[in-house]
Amino acid sequence: MRAVTFSEFGGPEVLAVSELPDREPGPGQVRIRVAAATVNPTDLGFRSGRQSAQLTGLEPPYIPGMELAGEIDAVGTGSDWRPGDKVMAIVIPRRPEGGAMAQTVVVPAASVAPAPKTASAEQTATIPMNGLTVRLALDLLALKPGDTLAVTGAAGAVGAYAVQLGAAEGLRVIAVASPSDEEFLKSIGAETVVARGDGAVQGIRALVPGGVDGLVDAAVIGAPILPAIRDGGALAAVRGWQGDSERDIAIHVVQVSRYSENQAALARLGKMVDEGKLTLRVAETFPPERAAEAHKRLEAGGVRGRLVVVF
Ligand SMILES: NC(=O)c1ccc[n+]([C@@H]2O[C@H](COP(=O)([O-])OP(=O)(O)OC[C@H]3O[C@@H](n4cnc5c(N)ncnc54)[C@H](OP(=O)(O)O)[C@@H]3O)[C@@H](O)[C@H]2O)c1
Numbered sequence: 001m002r003a004v005t006f007s008e009f010g011g012p013e014v015l016a017v018s019e020l021p022d023r024e025p026g027p028g029q030v031r032i033r034v035a036a037a038t039v040n041p042t043d044l045g046f047r048s049g050r051q052s053a054q055l056t057g058l059e060p061p062y063i064p065g066m067e068l069a070g071e072i073d074a075v076g077t078g079s080d081w082r083p084g085d086k087v088m089a090i091v092i093p094r095r096p097e098g099g100a101m102a103q104t105v106v107v108p109a110a111s112v113a114p115a116p117k118t119a120s121a122e123q124t125a126t127i128p129m130n131g132l133t134v135r136l137a138l139d140l141l142a143l144k145p146g147d148t149l150a151v152t153g154a155a156g157a158v159g160a161y162a163v164q165l166g167a168a169e170g171l172r173v174i175a176v177a178s179p180s181d182e183e184f185l186k187s188i189g190a191e192t193v194v195a196r197g198d199g200a201v202q203g204i205r206a207l208v209p210g211g212v213d214g215l216v217d218a219a220v221i222g223a224p225i226l227p228a229i230r231d232g233g234a235l236a237a238v239r240g241w242q243g244d245s246e247r248d249i250a251i252h253v254v255q256v257s258r259y260s261e262n263q264a265a266l267a268r269l270g271k272m273v274d275e276g277k278l279t280l281r282v283a284e285t286f287p288p289e290r291a292a293e294a295h296k297r298l299e300a301g302g303v304r305g306r307l308v309v310v311f
Pocket residue numbers: 040041042129130133152153154155156157158159176177178196197218219220221237238239240254255256257301302303
């Protein structure tokens with residue numbers, strides 16, 4: 001099978017397409033013939049060496065990619081999946097089998113859920129990683145219907161799922177983003193949009209003088225966003241947390257690997273798509289040979305919708 005790989009850390013130019021042997025699924029695993037896999041910010045960190053501490057004992061070539069859509073190709077013992085089932089899956093790439101960006105990928109059966117019937121493979125591939133990240137973030141924040149949720153980086157992948165899942169749960173969502181993203185964010189459920197930048201905290205406090213109940217910090221603003229949250233509120237941090245909190249605000253560090261075998265949550269996300277409750281966004285598709293171009297585009301910023309490699 002062909003896979004997007006890298007054998008040394010560096011810029012997008014280290015990415016190559018390699019021919020590697022197909023792996024056989026073991027007990028409780030399935031092999032997926034991949035139709036589409038996405039490029040996420042974490043792939044840039046993996047490729048550049050920022051995550052090298054987590055690669056101890058793993059030999060290159062490495063395969064990036066944390067989510068995919070495709071079709072079940074082979075089934076290990078103890079799994080109910082059948083060859084030909086259309087599926088999506090989350091993949092943890094820092095393992096001997098590598099990540100999602102390959103023609104065939106072996107994953108635990110519990111990391112797989114049915115693909116929504118109403119979406120293309122390219123769209124479906126954008127669901128698992130960021131959808132499950134937001135599911136975990138909202139579970140950790142544990143807000144009640146009617147509570148206020150602010151979302152930084154709201155126009156990004158994590159941010160837009162936070163807006164949509166938050167609104168679907170009856171939260172009053174304040175999106176922090178560029179004014180040019182306002183129309184889109186309101187169309188997917190944001191009650192109000194506050195302009196990103198230095199005035200964001202003031203903008204949120206103008207709408208909710210006591211501060212919001214919870215905040216998903218998808219733009220990784222960190223401590224400077226805390227004043228937007230009420231005393232005793234909560235923040236979901238998606239890239240760890242340095243330093244202290246304040247005013248009894250709970251900091252929840254989100255690591256999607258915790259939900260990498262939460263099949264029920266992944267299946268619910270797919271169902272939401274079929275019910276018209278989740279909008280999927282693809283910015284552009286690339287063949288595997290142009291994966292480096294997709295990495296460059298994501299690195300440059302300003303992408304709306306995910307960049308997807310099609311196999
Ligand atoms: N811990 C986990 O398990 C986990 C899982 C998934 C993702 N993540 C992390 O979550 C973060 C977001 O991922 P993503 O895929 O959503 O990235 P993304 O699609 O690139 O979205 C980030 C968004 O934030 C915007 N932004 C940047 N600075 C901002 C600011 N100061 N105020 C408001 N918006 C701002 C960006 O706008 P521009 O494009 O215009 O700059 C972009 O729309 C990344 O750091 C990623 O690594 C963590």
